[in-house]
Amino acid sequence: MTVPPPKDLSELAPSGTLSNVEFSVEGDVKTAKIKNPIKDERSLKPTVDDLTVSEPVTVDKIAEKLEIYGGAIVKNHLSEEIVDKMWDDISPHFKKRTWNGDFFPQETLRVTATVCKSKTVAEDFMCNPLFMELCARFIGKKNTFVIGDELTTAYSEPQHCSSTLLSIGPGAKDQPYHRDDIIHHNICQYREKYEYGHETAIACAIAHNKATKANGATRFVPGSHLWDHQRVPKPEEAVYAEIEKGDAFFMLASCFHGGSANTTKDEWRNMSFMFMTQGLLRQEINIFLETPLEYFQSLSVQALKSIGVAVSQPFCGWYRDLEDPLKVMKPESSNGSDDIENAFKLVV
Numbered sequence: 001m002t003v004p005p006p007k008d009l010s011e012l013a014p015s016g017t018l019s020n021v022e023f024s025v026e027g028d029v030k031t032a033k034i035k036n037p038i039k040d041e042r043s044l045k046p047t048v049d050d051l052t053v054s055e056p057v058t059v060d061k062i063a064e065k066l067e068i069y070g071g072a073i074v075k076n077h078l079s080e081e082i083v084d085k086m087w088d089d090i091s092p093h094f095k096k097r098t099w100n101g102d103f104f105p106q107e108t109l110r111v112t113a114t115v116c117k118s119k120t121v122a123e124d125f126m127c128n129p130l131f132m133e134l135c136a137r138f139i140g141k142k143n144t145f146v147i148g149d150e151l152t153t154a155y156s157e158p159q160h161c162s163s164t165l166l167s168i169g170p171g172a173k174d175q176p177y178h179r180d181d182i183i184h185h186n187i188c189q190y191r192e193k194y195e196y197g198h199e200t201a202i203a204c205a206i207a208h209n210k211a212t213k214a215n216g217a218t219r220f221v222p223g224s225h226l227w228d229h230q231r232v233p234k235p236e237e238a239v240y241a242e243i244e245k246g247d248a249f250f251m252l253a254s255c256f257h258g259g260s261a262n263t264t265k266d267e268w269r270n271m272s273f274m275f276m277t278q279g280l281l282r283q284e285i286n287i288f289l290e291t292p293l294e295y296f297q298s299l300s301v302q303a304l305k306s307i308g309v310a311v312s313q314p315f316c317g318w319y320r321d322l323e324d325p326l327k328v329m330k331p332e333s334s335n336g337s338d339d340i341e342n343a344f345k346l347v348v
């Protein structure tokens with residue numbers, strides 16, 4: 001006899017943050033009210049200079065700004081040659097939008113999965129050594145696990161989450177404030193100080209042309225990565241990450257932000273975004289269905305790992321019979337995942 005499934009399985013899930021919300025419906029008007037908002041009026045107002053990492057740029061210095069503000073600017077992060085090559089590879093893929101939602105204004109044009117349309121995006125933007133190090137610090141996972149009488153140590157490398165060219169056109173309205181980690185149901189908590197281990201994603205945005213307050217620079221709310229999940233940002237709390245061609249704006253996914261209105265007559269705001277997430281979480285975009293195998297085969301081992309083809313240690317993402325897909329594509333490579341190298345006999 002088959003048992004019919006309950007009508008709405010989501011009702012079985014723990015209510016989490018929902019339990020602190022009061023919903024009401026009056027006629028056509030639906031409202032939601034946070035029942036016990038946490039008292040927090042902290043508001044940081046750094047200037048673009050405060051957000052900019054001084055020369056010589058180091059990962060420590062970027063991390064320090066991210067810990068304080070949730071965002072950081074690095075001048076000349078990628079060379080003009082790389083930024084131009086990315087543009088040449090990706091811009092032919094602009095097409096009329098088929099997507100009708102309003103999370104992005106109608107005037108915003110996008111090219112998605114740029115990491116699969118440009119080897120320069122994959123190798124030079126995503127695999128930039130500074131960015132890789134930053135990702136490892138903020139979203140890499142390293143733990144020990146008991147397996148039988150051994151203790152193994154496994155490292156799950158960050159992976160691509162989504163990669164997009166976003167061109168905000170004249171007339172576009174503000175994109176709503178949001179945190180990018182909503183896709184992973186990350187629950188942000190009030191914190192006095194940044195704590196490592198809770199971040200699920202991190203972004204690097206590169207300007208193809210000058211991003212200004214007028215043409216749609218990303219605006220973000222400094223310090224909001226330390227806010228409780230249910231605190232709502234106000235427009236006056238935002239700062240505009242105005243950057244020049246080749247500059248980078250790094251941002252933690254727990255930080256409130258949004259693209260801005262483009263109030264110019266004829267300027268576009270062209271920015272390439274690379275979002276990375278923990279190696280064990282689901283990527284935002286499914287790049288595997290739209291990309292021919294040959295493209296993956298043409299990439300370096302690091303790009304394949306970062307694109308999410310390799311196993312995330314210890315055993316997440318295997319292929320066929322517990323094989324590491326990276327080894328299938330590049331037999332000479334080692335990811336230490338099919339035979340964990342860090343096994344130590346446990347002494348109890």
Ligand SMILES: O=C(O)CCC(=O)C(=O)O
Nearest residue numbers: 166217218257258259260
């Ligand atoms: O266009 C921007 O500046 C921000 C885009 C953004 O927030 C997103 O794609 O999640």
Ligand SMILES: [Fe+2]
Nearest residue numbers: 178179180257
């Ligand atoms: Fe976003």
